[in-house]
Amino acid sequence: MAEKIRYPRLFRAFSWTLLAIGLAFLVILTRATPPENWFPLAVFLPLVLVADRFAILMPGNVYLSLETTFHLACALIYSPVMAAWLAGISTFISELVIFRRLPDFAARTAGMYIVMWLVGGAAYNALGGAVPLNRLAGPELGYALLLFLTVTAVNYGVMAIDSFLRGTSFSDYMFRVAPRIVMFKAAFAPFGISGAVTYTAFGPIGGLFVALGFLTATVAVWGLQQVSEQLQQRMATLDLLNEIGQTISSSLEMEPLLNLIYEGTSRLMDASNFWIVLYDRERGELCYELIYDQGQRYPPERLPYDPTRFLSAYVIERREPLFLSTQEEVQKVPIYLETTGSGRCPESLIAAPLLFRGRAVGAISVQSYEPHAFRREDLEILMMMATQAGIALENARLFREVEASQQYLRAILDSVDYAVMVTDLNGRVRLANRTTENVFGVHESEIINRPLADVIGHQSLREVAERITRGEVTGRESIQVSLSDDRIMATQVAPILDAQGERVGYVLAMADVTALHRLSQLKSQVIRIASHDLRNPLQLAGGFFHILLEELPPLTEMQANLAQRITHHLKTMERLIDELLELERVEISAERPEELLDMGLLVQQAASEYRWQAEMKGLRFWTEVTQDISPVRGNHRMLLQAIGNLLDNAIKYTPEGGTITLRLWEEGGEVILTVKDTGVGIPPEALPHIFEHFYRAHQPGTEHVSGTGLGLSLVQSIVREHRGRVWVESEGVPGKGSLFGIALPAAREQPERYPVDLPDQENMVQ
Numbered sequence: 001m002a003e004k005i006r007y008p009r010l011f012r013a014f015s016w017t018l019l020a021i022g023l024a025f026l027v028i029l030t031r032a033t034p035p036e037n038w039f040p041l042a043v044f045l046p047l048v049l050v051a052d053r054f055a056i057l058m059p060g061n062v063y064l065s066l067e068t069t070f071h072l073a074c075a076l077i078y079s080p081v082m083a084a085w086l087a088g089i090s091t092f093i094s095e096l097v098i099f100r101r102l103p104d105f106a107a108r109t110a111g112m113y114i115v116m117w118l119v120g121g122a123a124y125n126a127l128g129g130a131v132p133l134n135r136l137a138g139p140e141l142g143y144a145l146l147l148f149l150t151v152t153a154v155n156y157g158v159m160a161i162d163s164f165l166r167g168t169s170f171s172d173y174m175f176r177v178a179p180r181i182v183m184f185k186a187a188f189a190p191f192g193i194s195g196a197v198t199y200t201a202f203g204p205i206g207g208l209f210v211a212l213g214f215l216t217a218t219v220a221v222w223g224l225q226q227v228s229e230q231l232q233q234r235m236a237t238l239d240l241l242n243e244i245g246q247t248i249s250s251s252l253e254m255e256p257l258l259n260l261i262y263e264g265t266s267r268l269m270d271a272s273n274f275w276i277v278l279y280d281r282e283r284g285e286l287c288y289e290l291i292y293d294q295g296q297r298y299p300p301e302r303l304p305y306d307p308t309r310f311l312s313a314y315v316i317e318r319r320e321p322l323f324l325s326t327q328e329e330v331q332k333v334p335i336y337l338e339t340t341g342s343g344r345c346p347e348s349l350i351a352a353p354l355l356f357r358g359r360a361v362g363a364i365s366v367q368s369y370e371p372h373a374f375r376r377e378d379l380e381i382l383m384m385m386a387t388q389a390g391i392a393l394e395n396a397r398l399f400r401e402v403e404a405s406q407q408y409l410r411a412i413l414d415s416v417d418y419a420v421m422v423t424d425l426n427g428r429v430r431l432a433n434r435t436t437e438n439v440f441g442v443h444e445s446e447i448i449n450r451p452l453a454d455v456i457g458h459q460s461l462r463e464v465a466e467r468i469t470r471g472e473v474t475g476r477e478s479i480q481v482s483l484s485d486d487r488i489m490a491t492q493v494a495p496i497l498d499a500q501g502e503r504v505g506y507v508l509a510m511a512d513v514t515a516l517h518r519l520s521q522l523k524s525q526v527i528r529i530a531s532h533d534l535r536n537p538l539q540l541a542g543g544f545f546h547i548l549l550e551e552l553p554p555l556t557e558m559q560a561n562l563a564q565r566i567t568h569h570l571k572t573m574e575r576l577i578d579e580l581l582e583l584e585r586v587e588i589s590a591e592r593p594e595e596l597l598d599m600g601l602l603v604q605q606a607a608s609e610y611r612w613q614a615e616m617k618g619l620r621f622w623t624e625v626t627q628d629i630s631p632v633r634g635n636h637r638m639l640l641q642a643i644g645n646l647l648d649n650a651i652k653y654t655p656e657g658g659t660i661t662l663r664l665w666e667e668g669g670e671v672i673l674t675v676k677d678t679g680v681g682i683p684p685e686a687l688p689h690i691f692e693h694f695y696r697a698h699q700p701g702t703e704h705v706s707g708t709g710l711g712l713s714l715v716q717s718i719v720r721e722h723r724g725r726v727w728v729e730s731e732g733v734p735g736k737g738s739l740f741g742i743a744l745p746a747a748r749e750q751p752e753r754y755p756v757d758l759p760d761q762e763n764m765v766q
């Protein structure tokens with residue numbers, strides 16, 4: 001709950017004592033005054049209150065009103081004691097009602113005015129000053145002026161004590177404020193004196209006319225002042241908003257904007273205390289980004305978000321502006337109201353939430369140590385600034401967040417071993433990580449915004465870059481790039497898609513695979529040399545063995561069995577070597593799949609080669625080929641080998657009496673081929689490994705079937721080389737068999753014709 005904020009104890013004691021003493025003297029001095037003599041009070045009181053209501057604010061923040069003029073006229077027409085009553089009552093009412101000050105303060109003012117007029121009156125009487133004043137010349141005029149000076153001198157003295165007791169700047173009051181008050185009051189003194197003389201000469205009506213004339217003039221000046229002030233304020237506000245707009249559009253940094261808002265605000269209103277707070281929702285904290293107290297900047301602070309303790313959180317929570325003009329109003333707010341900075345308590349304040357898309361993202365407040373420092377227009381200005389500041393600060397905050405996450409991403413990108421480059425849709429480099437800089441020996445700044453094709457002078461990359469600019473790279477692509485210094489980079493290019501699936505750029509990731517490449521080359525070399533060196537002696541051994549068998553006398557059953565086994569194993573070894581060499585050839589892409597092939601013809605060719613073998617084993621062999629199938633781009637020998645391997649397996653793993661079905665059709669832009677058998681099937685646990693090098697599933701009943709475990713690997717490599725898919729389906733149930741499928745992308749052009757010797761029309765399905 002708010003702590004009651006009060007004036008210093010000494011000041012309060014001084015104020016009430018002064019008032020009590022003044023009143024005591026007044027009561028004693030006027031105890032014998034008959035009731036009809038109080039009438040002047042009824043005339044002067046409204047005049048003085050109206051004068052106070054239309055007090056004109058003069059340069060130096062000093063109010064000028066006809067108040068003292070009327071007090072003086074009253075003293076010179078009736079008596080200084082009546083003027084003391086008038087001054088006491090009128091100032092007490094105006095302090096409370098018009099200027100909305102605390103009773104302690106009103107007591108001080110009323111007490112001071114009573115004492116001023118009592119002292120002044122005593123001096124005037126002692127000199128023998130005339131009441132009513134009837135001459136604007138001679139000693140009478142002198143005494144009247146002296147009365148005014150005495151009153152002013154007492155005023156000056158009491159204010160000095162007051163400023164000392166209240167702890168406000170004594171020197172500021174003595175040398176800046178007080179001389180101005182005296183000057184302005186002195187300027188009005190002649191009106192009071194001449195008013196009194198007019199009254200004496202022309203009676204009460206004449207005096208009233210003069211008084212009303214003065215009053216009308218001050219009200220008119222007051223009105224003009226209001227209008228001009230409003231205009232000035234509006235212009236200054238427009239200027240400021242304009243400036244804020246420019247700052248927002250020219251920079252995303254917060255600091256210049258915050259300073260501008262502070263400077264602009266302090267030009268427009270009393271920004272003795274000023275702060276801008278941002279609400280950090282995630283951490284539940286208030287960040288006081290800018291704090292100014294009496295012109296001094298305080299370092300930023302972070303405080304917990306507590307709407308029951310801090311004004312900023314209170315405003316953010318309620319999402320409504322606050323307008324408090326007096327201590328009383330300030331005290332009604334259920335929070336502790338110390339100013340951020342010096343920690344004093346403001347007498348009036350305005351505050352507004354910073355709103356961004358309906359959410360309160362912070363708050364701004366201007367506070368003064370004087371009551372009534374702000375007008376409704378000031379709050380309007382503050383709210384306008386809050387709107388601007390809300391947008392700008394939220395943008396700046398988002399920018400900072402984006403920047404932080406960008407730095408985070410950057411750090412991740414820089415720490416990977418891949419050279420990563422990001423291009424826009426036109427193939428211009430937008431980002432390159434540190435590995436890119438190291439690999440290509442360039443600095444990021446040298447390649448940013450340059451076309452990718454210019455950055456890397458490699459032919460295949462340039463082709464990719466050109467395809468990127470033509471928008472032809474629609475999916476992930478892999479290429480191998482050899483740099484001029486013999487390094488090999490495995491490169492992947494892929495489009496970057498936004499949330500709507502629209503392409504927004506491309507990413508290239510390059511890994512240095514030189515070492516792997518060398519290893520692979522070495523492996524290929526070893527396989528080639530070993531295979532050739534093995535194949536010759538093996539063929540020789542086979543040949544010699546054959547001759548030997550022919551030369552030998554008829555063999556016993558056991559010898560014949562052994563001889564058969566030797567032949568079988570020699571053949572298996574020969575096949576292993578052949579398949580290894582073939583696999584190697586496919587994997588190093590020695591032959592490129594470049595012809596346009598009619599798959600129908602190719603399937604018939606394969607079928608005619610294997611039909612005989614199937615029938616020999618007592619299997620039924622079917623082919624189903626649909627007509628008008630698009631050609632595929634490929635290598636005839638390789639594809640024939642792949643289909644052959646599938647058919648060979650189907651025959652091998654299907655017992656006598658089974659069926660093998662070879663199908664070919666086109667679907668969804670793909671030419672699809674399947675080989676289905678009714679053989680032993682493949683157990684589910686073997687399915688994921690079936691295409692691995694040297695993998696054999698060893699199903700029951702296949703123990704006698706020889707093989708190398710390379711046939712399906714070869715099929716897979718060939719299909720991949722053709723950018724196709726290969727798959728297997730089997731429930732692992734003997735008799736239900738397996739299905740192997742190959743899908744190749746259909747090419748649109750017509751195939752080149754090539755000779756096919758054995759067309760197989762018998763089982764063609766139309």
Ligand code: ADP
Nearest residue numbers: 649650653681696697698707708709710711712
């Ligand atoms: P292999 O030379 O052993 O046939 P493959 O790579 O061609 O080598 O095949 C790997 C394994 O897959 C074979 O050992 C076999 O267990 C299984 N397999 C391949 N085709 C079939 C099929 N049509 N039916 C059942 N099992 C098969």
